[in-house]
Amino acid sequence: MLAVLSIALVASQTVSYAIAAKTSVTDKKIVHYVRERFGIPDTTTLTVGPFQNSEYSDFYQTSISVQDGKKKQSQLALITKDGHYMVIGDVFVASPVVQRDIAANASTTDQKIVEYVRTKFHIPGAVKLTVGPFKDSEYTDFYQTTINGQDGEKKSSTRAFVTKDGRYTVIGSIFNLNVDPRREVEHTINLDNQPAIGPANAPVTIVEYADLECPTCAEMHKFIVQQLVPKYGNKIRVVLKEFPLVTIHDWALTAAIANECAYQMDPAAFVRYRSAIFESQDMINAANVRTLLLDFGQRSGLDRLKLATCLDSKESLPRIEADMREGQELGVVSTPTLFINGIPVVGLSPARIYQMIDKALQQAGSK
Numbered sequence: 001m002l003a004v005l006s007i008a009l010v011a012s013q014t015v016s017y018a019i020a021a022k023t024s025v026t027d028k029k030i031v032h033y034v035r036e037r038f039g040i041p042d043t044t045t046l047t048v049g050p051f052q053n054s055e056y057s058d059f060y061q062t063s064i065s066v067q068d069g070k071k072k073q074s075q076l077a078l079i080t081k082d083g084h085y086m087v088i089g090d091v092f093v094a095s096p097v098v099q100r101d102i103a104a105n106a107s108t109t110d111q112k113i114v115e116y117v118r119t120k121f122h123i124p125g126a127v128k129l130t131v132g133p134f135k136d137s138e139y140t141d142f143y144q145t146t147i148n149g150q151d152g153e154k155k156s157s158t159r160a161f162v163t164k165d166g167r168y169t170v171i172g173s174i175f176n177l178n179v180d181p182r183r184e185v186e187h188t189i190n191l192d193n194q195p196a197i198g199p200a201n202a203p204v205t206i207v208e209y210a211d212l213e214c215p216t217c218a219e220m221h222k223f224i225v226q227q228l229v230p231k232y233g234n235k236i237r238v239v240l241k242e243f244p245l246v247t248i249h250d251w252a253l254t255a256a257i258a259n260e261c262a263y264q265m266d267p268a269a270f271v272r273y274r275s276a277i278f279e280s281q282d283m284i285n286a287a288n289v290r291t292l293l294l295d296f297g298q299r300s301g302l303d304r305l306k307l308a309t310c311l312d313s314k315e316s317l318p319r320i321e322a323d324m325r326e327g328q329e330l331g332v333v334s335t336p337t338l339f340i341n342g343i344p345v346v347g348l349s350p351a352r353i354y355q356m357i358d359k360a361l362q363q364a365g366s367k
Contacts, residue, residue, distance in 0.1 A: 089172010
């Protein structure tokens with residue numbers, strides 16, 4: 001379970017810090033938030049270490065330990081001294097003093113971010129690094145931005161946050177400890193005009209983020225279609241999101257574009273088409289992906305010419321980009337990742353999935 005929690009690592013500190021007094025955020029509050037936010041079962045023990053003063057004057061440092069009976073692992077975390085936010089990731093001081101107008105000093109902050117990233121992650125000089133504009137984020141006290149990397153034709157984008165006083169930059173994940181984590185997830189996920197199996201009023205909603213080139217995702221899709229849906233029928237709704245892992249899979253994005261084209265052309269054909277892609281993963285490669293996608297579409301009842309036009313124009317790309325941004329906000333880093341009534345499950349774990357659905361149905365009084 002710690003792999004789910006470790007969205008980004010805070011580097012271990014060798015300096016000895018003084019023990020700090022507890023803030024308004026309690027161990028129990030942190031444990032509840034982490035358990036709900038990361039879907040850690042009650043059988044797994046979660047403990048929070050003592051709060052210590054960190055090298056950052058506005059943050060305490062602590063550790064969250066996870067023990068499932070077999071092994072114990074710990075994750076360092078930073079807690080803002082007002083008890084509002086938890087940070088898992090890299091933090092550095094962007095400015096030694098409070099800035100009244102961060103936009104006026106954006107170029108200086110950008111330069112510091114680029115220098116930090118290049119040094120911290122050993123990015124060679126040949127890779128161009130730029131920082132996008134600062135925008136309001138879902139966190140009141142933070143702006144969001146993107147750190148863009150370009151090495152020839154290869155491009156990457158990493159989300160980052162800057163405190164609105166300009167003092168700190170966070171490369172990693174921020175969690176608002178003052179909100180209900182399950183409601184926060186459900187608020188983030190868009191369910192309107194999305195490919196889905198099952199009725200909109202089902203008591204249990206399962207949202208899947210999947211990569212069409214991912215073998216485990218193919219197994220998950222088969223499990224959903226052949227086992228979950230027949231077992232639970234109209235009691236569950238499965239919403240299917242695209243999350244192509246473009247840095248490791250060379251045809252996943254193209255397949256996602258085609259799949260979303262299929263949804264735009266004929267929603268009833270979407271699952272049939274998606275199944276055909278998953279079932280044929282072994283025969284698809286970057287050279288033949290377009291031809292095979294059109295073949296599968298035709299067999300699935302889609303107009304081949306219309307599908308080709310949509311695929312070549314990348315008409316559905318904005319839908320994939322929206323799914324990916326949403327997944328990143330939720331902390332999705334691997335596929336498949338499910339959210340069952342707002343609680344995440346990473347990977348194919350049938351026993352855990354059945355357990356969570358049954359529990360959700362019991363809570364809804366529908367079992």
